[in-house]
Amino acid sequence: MKVTVLGSSSALPTSERYPSAHVLNAHERLFLIDCGEGTQMQLRRNRIRFGKINHIFISHLHGDHVFGLYGLLSTFSLMGRVAPVYLYAPESFQGMFASHLADFDIHLNYEIVFIPLSGKDPVNILDDKYITVTSFPLQHRVPAFGFLFAEKPLDRNIIKESIERYEIPTVRIPAIKKGEDFVTMDGVLIKNDDLTVPGPAPLSYAYCSDTKYFKRLSSFVKGVDLLYHEATFDMSLEDLAKTTGHSTTIDAAKVASEAGAGSLMIGHFSARYKDVMPLVEEARKIFPKTFAAIDGHSYEVGSYADS
Amino acid sequence: MKVTVLGSSSALPTSERYPSAHVLNAHERLFLIDCGEGTQMQLRRNRIRFGKINHIFISHLHGDHVFGLYGLLSTFSLMGRVAPVYLYAPESFQGMFASHLADFDIHLNYEIVFIPLSGKDPVNILDDKYITVTSFPLQHRVPAFGFLFAEKPLDRNIIKESIERYEIPTVRIPAIKKGEDFVTMDGVLIKNDDLTVPGPAPLSYAYCSDTKYFKRLSSFVKGVDLLYHEATFDMSLEDLAKTTGHSTTIDAAKVASEAGAGSLMIGHFSARYKDVMPLVEEARKIFPKTFAAIDGHSYEVGSYADS
Numbered sequence: 213m214k215v216t217v218l219g220s221s222s223a224l225p226t227s228e229r230y231p232s233a234h235v236l237n238a239h240e241r242l243f244l245i246d247c248g249e250g251t252q253m254q255l256r257r258n259r260i261r262f263g264k265i266n267h268i269f270i271s272h273l274h275g276d277h278v279f280g281l282y283g284l285l286s287t288f289s290l291m292g293r294v295a296p297v298y299l300y301a302p303e304s305f306q307g308m309f310a311s312h313l314a315d316f317d318i319h320l321n322y323e324i325v326f327i328p329l330s331g332k333d334p335v336n337i338l339d340d341k342y343i344t345v346t347s348f349p350l351q352h353r354v355p356a357f358g359f360l361f362a363e364k365p366l367d368r369n370i371i372k373e374s375i376e377r378y379e380i381p382t383v384r385i386p387a388i389k390k391g392e393d394f395v396t397m398d399g400v401l402i403k404n405d406d407l408t409v410p411g412p413a414p415l416s417y418a419y420c421s422d423t424k425y426f427k428r429l430s431s432f433v434k435g436v437d438l439l440y441h442e443a444t445f446d447m448s449l450e451d452l453a454k455t456t457g458h459s460t461t462i463d464a465a466k467v468a469s470e471a472g473a474g475s476l477m478i479g480h481f482s483a484r485y486k487d488v489m490p491l492v493e494e495a496r497k498i499f500p501k502t503f504a505a506i507d508g509h510s511y512e513v514g515s516y517a518d519s
Numbered sequence: 520m521k522v523t524v525l526g527s528s529s530a531l532p533t534s535e536r537y538p539s540a541h542v543l544n545a546h547e548r549l550f551l552i553d554c555g556e557g558t559q560m561q562l563r564r565n566r567i568r569f570g571k572i573n574h575i576f577i578s579h580l581h582g583d584h585v586f587g588l589y590g591l592l593s594t595f596s597l598m599g600r601v602a603p604v605y606l607y608a609p610e611s612f613q614g615m616f617a618s619h620l621a622d623f624d625i626h627l628n629y630e631i632v633f634i635p636l637s638g639k640d641p642v643n644i645l646d647d648k649y650i651t652v653t654s655f656p657l658q659h660r661v662p663a664f665g666f667l668f669a670e671k672p673l674d675r676n677i678i679k680e681s682i683e684r685y686e687i688p689t690v691r692i693p694a695i696k697k698g699e700d701f702v703t704m705d706g707v708l709i710k711n712d713d714l715t716v717p718g719p720a721p722l723s724y725a726y727c728s729d730t731k732y733f734k735r736l737s738s739f740v741k742g743v744d745l746l747y748h749e750a751t752f753d754m755s756l757e758d759l760a761k762t763t764g765h766s767t768t769i770d771a772a773k774v775a776s777e778a779g780a781g782s783l784m785i786g787h788f789s790a791r792y793k794d795v796m797p798l799v800e801e802a803r804k805i806f807p808k809t810f811a812a813i814d815g816h817s818y819e820v821g822s823y824a825d826s
Contacts, residue, residue: 224597227563231590249590250557256534275623279590283538283556286582290531308622315615316582317661354624 213238213363213415213513215438218254219246220479220505222444222458223276229507230254231276232480234440235265236361236417239342244268245359245419251280252287258508262291267338269345270301271421272356282316289320296323300337300347302355303328329357334432348432350423352457358423360433363414374407415514418473421480424454425463430470438513439473440505442480446491449482461491465498475516479505520545520670520722520820522745525561526553527786527812529751529765530583536814537561538583539787541747542572543668543724546649551575552666552726558587559594565815569598574645576652577608578728579663589623596627603630607644607654609662610635636664641739655739657730659764665730667740670721681714722820725780728787731761732770737777745820746780747812749787753798756789768798772805782823786812 214237219230231248235255242264244251255262262284270278278301288297301309306326313320327337329347338345343363350356367389374380378396380388388394389411394402418433421442433439441464445453453460459467461478468476476499481488488504495502501516521544526537538555542562549571551558562569569591578584585608595604608616613633620627634644636654645652650670657663674696681687685703687695695701696718701709725740728749740746748771752760760767766774768785775783783806788795795811802809808823 224594225560225563225590227560230560249587250560253532253534253537253557256532273623275589275593275625278623279586280556282582283532283586287531308618311615312619312622315619316580316585318582 213361213417214510215417215440215477215513216258216260216510217479217505217507218251218258219248220481220507221276222480222482223274224483225249225276226483229481231279232421233280234419235260238361238363240264241266241340241342243345243361246271246277246421247281247284248276249279252284254507262288263293263295266295267298268300269359269419270299270305271350271358271419272352272354273302273305274354274422277422282312282318285320285324286318289318289322293322296325298325298327298338300327300329302357303330304355330355334360350420350429351426352422352424356422358418358420358429358432360416360418360436362416365414366411368404368408368411370408374402378402378407380407417513420467422458424457425459425466430467433467433471433473435472437474438477438511439468439471439475440477440479441467443478443491443495444480444482446485447494461494462498465495465502468499468502473499474514475501475503477503477505477511520668520724521817522724522747522784522820523565523567523817524786524812524814525558525565526555527788527814528583529787529789530581531790532556532583533790536788538586539728540587541726542567545668545670547571548573548647548649550652550668553578553584553728554588554591555583556586559591561814569595570600573602574605575607576666576726577606577612578657578665578726579659579661580609580612581661581729584729589619589625592627592631593625596625596629600629603632605632605634605645607634607636609664610637611662637662641667653739657727657736658733659729659731663729665725665727665736665739667723667725667743669723672721673718675711675715675718677715681709685709685714687714724820727774729765731764732766732773737774740774740778740780742779744781745784745818746775746778746782747784747786748774750785750798750802751787751789753792754801768801769805772802772809775806775809780806781821782808782810784810784812784818
């Protein structure tokens with residue numbers, strides 16, 4: 213699992229930072245999370261293939277998270293896309309979406325499958341071969357949702373010597389990798405534990421933006437390997453964070469700490485910060501494995517590189 | 520008068536070309552013409568001051584000409600703007616504009632003065648101290664309008680020697696520059712022609728995008744110094760141009776030629792062209808003073824530099 217940051221600014225983009233958009237690559241499936249203005253240019257700049265994006269997740273209906281969507285969907289169409297796009301967004305978007313397309317004379321030659329986000333509890337919104345995606349409510353000025361992308365348990369690794377020793381036919385190996393026991397030609401039961409070792413631990417990535425701090429949030433992302441959490445402001449602007457429904461560095465670090473996250477990426481920085489290292493330093497006092505999102509950088513989920 | 524190109528692509532932006540947007544600087548007033556996705560980033564990249572933009576002209580309601588507008592207007596607001604923005608756009612935009620603001624929870628802390636564009640004839644839509652702006656209908660798949668920005672006649676230049684010779688008081692000079700005659704202390708009438716020489720010729724710039732070729736268009740931009748005309752396709756794609764309501768290089772050159780334009784800038788290039796010089800060469804066969812729009816470049820109106 214690898215996350216590429218396409219935009220790490222808050223509402224006011226800078227020359228270094230575009231508005232919010234992340235691309236998660238999980239087993240060569242690409243998941244686009246938020247789609248701020250300029251996302252399609254950033255995708256192109258980072259040589260990410262448009263055709264591999266089948267799922268788009270919109271956290272909430274503020275412009276800096278959604279103004280790149282219509283341009284991207286139009287571009288998909290102009291590029292000849294026929295595969296449907298699965299669009300996960302707050303439920304109120306469904307009605308306005310169709311009228312926006314009509315307003316701007318947009319005719320898509322593929323289907324949009326709309327999955328509405330709502331409610332006060334986590335909901336499983338996607339379940340494919342490799343991962344599950346759960347949405348959960350955030351607390352912002354408008355309805356907002358976070359997303360947890362979790363790999364399914366991966367196959368166990370077979371112990372090579374056991375294949376020869378027990379004369380395991382090749383056709384049986386996939387099932388054994390999934391945990392089955394094996395009975396030899398002599399009728400002896402060999403327990404799976406003697407045939408395999410655990411595969412790599414499944415990884416997870418969570419996206420929390422925009423939100424103010426609230427206690428329950430950490431329970432939605434318990435044990436996540438990489439937590440992306442907005443930190444629009446430094447701790448001195450706690451009041452501003454509260455009135456605007458945003459988080460400070462400390463809020464983000466608290467959520468990471470309470471969730472027992474592997475590492476914390478902060479972003480959605482206010483344009484007032486030319487240098488965000490002081491924000492990282494603040495967060496590290498509470499949660500040491502913190503780093504700052506940088507446009508155009510990719511991060512391996514599960515490996516923390518002090519940056 | 521100077522035009523800066525912020526975007527020269529057609530609907531599908533490339534890594535080199537953003538969607539349509541031009542900024543005209545006329546006497547340090549900035550006029551933004553079209554506002555494709557990423558316009559605010561391009562303004563920033565080109566160090567153009569947001570606060571100097573008071574008038575925004577939208578040619579038509581296709582995304583590649585308008586998807587940057589909401590982001591830009593939001594950014595104006597976040598930057599503390601209080602001065603009104605004059606927004607010139609096809610009349611149908613007025614109704615949808617308010618609902619789009621509401622849909623995306625946008626609260627602007629300044630006024631938008633909406634000037635609807637409609638009709639089949641040129642209309643004077645702006646008249647300030649230095650320039651007049653005229654809108655005129657184009658022919659595209661949706662209602663579309665071009666814009667002609669014309670400097671008002673500039674003051675005549677006073678002949679310095681005449682000030683001494685006729686003992687002209689300083690307070691009379693502004694009126695003489697505007698064409699008044701002067702009566703000396705001895706009661707002798709001195710004709711303005713003996714006191715002044717013509718000032719620099721007033722310049723004009725026209726923006727025509729998107730449109731197919733039609734005969735009457737050249738009459739709307741007669742004698743313009745710099746004509747920007749879309750040339751989405753090369754001449755071999757004439758049929759595609761017709762069905763999509765766009766122009767070829769030849770169409771653009773014909774309009775420039777029929778209008779007696781000073782020079783022709785072509786742009787709104789289809790993403791299929793990595794190199795647009797062949798398009799320029801095609802147009803030059805009909806209208807030699809043709810050049811290609813390049814993102815981030817500025818062009819002085821009235822001076823043609825072969826590029």
